[in-house]
Amino acid sequence: MKKSMDLIVDVNKIGTVLKPVNINLDIDWLKNILNNCEYPINAESVKSVLNASYDNDVVTIKGNIFFNGETDCSICLSNTSININVEIDIALKKQTDKINTEIKNEFTSDDLEFEYFNGNLIELSEIISDEILLALPLDPRCPGNCKSIPYLIPADEPSKEISSINPVTD
């Protein structure tokens, strides 16, 4: 996946209190991520409002990523707009030798709550792209009523004609 320099955060520049962090998400970066979606999405715009803090070896990043675009309704295949609000709430713990040993010896529930980072730079691209993909609807729907599509079989309206269709070959 394409890395974006704008998505690298220097932990030394993050204060102990949550403050806005300057992260530039460009539309090409988003389009690249959305290529991993099972259905095509034509992304049109993206913006982010993110805050970060670094305290007690833990970097917290909270906020939202908003984007919109167009996709096909999974039922009637008509073009429909899609507006996604990705909630970001990430905690990353600085990886130390001590923590390494703790993980090997005892994987406590506390450890499971965190992702880890090494050094002073955190590359957010992969973490954020995972969150974006998780926020996508499994089957995008148009705002209209799609029930009248001929090949769909409404549960309350069985018909001989429809039930004779072989779902494997048709």
Ligand SMILES: [Zn+2]
């Ligand atoms: Zn539809």
